[in-house]
Amino acid sequence: MDEPVLLREVEARFAVTAASTPGWASPHPEREPLEEEYSRVSDPARWRIEGARALAWTLALTGLGLASREEVGPSGVAASTRGAWRVVPRAAGALSVLVVGTRSDDGLLVDVELHAGEPPVVVLGLDCHCDACDSGSADVLETQDDAWLEVVSGALVHLEAPGRVLTTSRGGWSESWSPGAAGPERGASRLADHEDRDADLAAVRRGGAPDPRWRRVVHGAPWG
Structure with a gap:
């Protein structure tokens, strides 16, 4: 697998999927979070960027011919508000990735989780979206990229x-x-x-x- 080619394809797809989800800087780069920030989510909609990144990865992998996408019905997720799809690799012996998240009004997911294998192992768990834990969108994207690469590279x-x-x-x-x-x-x-x-x-x-x-x-x- 040519990882630089894959990551360039992810970025190209993300430029489209994230058109309505701009990134943001850390709200407290040079100070400790305030106590009240732990119970506050100032902009819930911004976290749709998680879903935009997951969709970009899916489109990149399928577009490069490395995988196919399968929809997962309501019975395959924990709640009716959750949506999911499975990214199935074409390589023999590779692990599939189950993408799960809460559906937003425009179809992008928030509270994204990634699972690998069957029964599934969590490779990306739920992220806290409170203002105190928010370190900026760059960290969100890097964390998700690392999770995808663990599975796609065979490192997991x-x-x-x-x-x-x-x-x-x-x-x-x-x-x-x-x-x-x-x-x-x-x-x-x-x-x-x-x-x-x-x-x-x-x-x-x-x-x-x-x-x-x-x-x-x-x-x-x-x-x-």
Whole structure:
């Protein structure tokens, strides 16, 4: 996959999809947020830029012949106000991306989430839109771009054991586990200290198998 070509296509599509959603600078670049900003959303409509970016990615991937788009019906999302579609890669062994968001009046989504694989793994969760957490549209776009690239590049590795989750990306890894769990989860706690974590991840990326205590492995091939 030629990543610069893909990103240029995303930007070209975004120039169209974001025509009604201009970007904005951080509202507090040189100070700490004020207490009242944590309970205030000054301009809810501006967050449609999330949906404009998700649509631009979808159009770029389908336009370059790397994927197709499938609509997801109401039964496939949590609430009637939520809309969704699935971006399905053409490359064998690659993970699809489920785009979910709340529909706005003009059809763009807000509160965008991205999920990969089946059952889905969250690669981009809900963002807080309060004024205090707002750091400007550039950060919003970069965060979503990174999530798409994790899946499209084949970098995402998600491992699960009882009481234990390890997720890696192009920029590092994150983990959560339950050290006080009983029964089978005790093995997961020991796994959290497993010195061969990097070997497990490398094995998955090579198409092999990690430590058998990992009960679920989510990883896909690059999209192109």
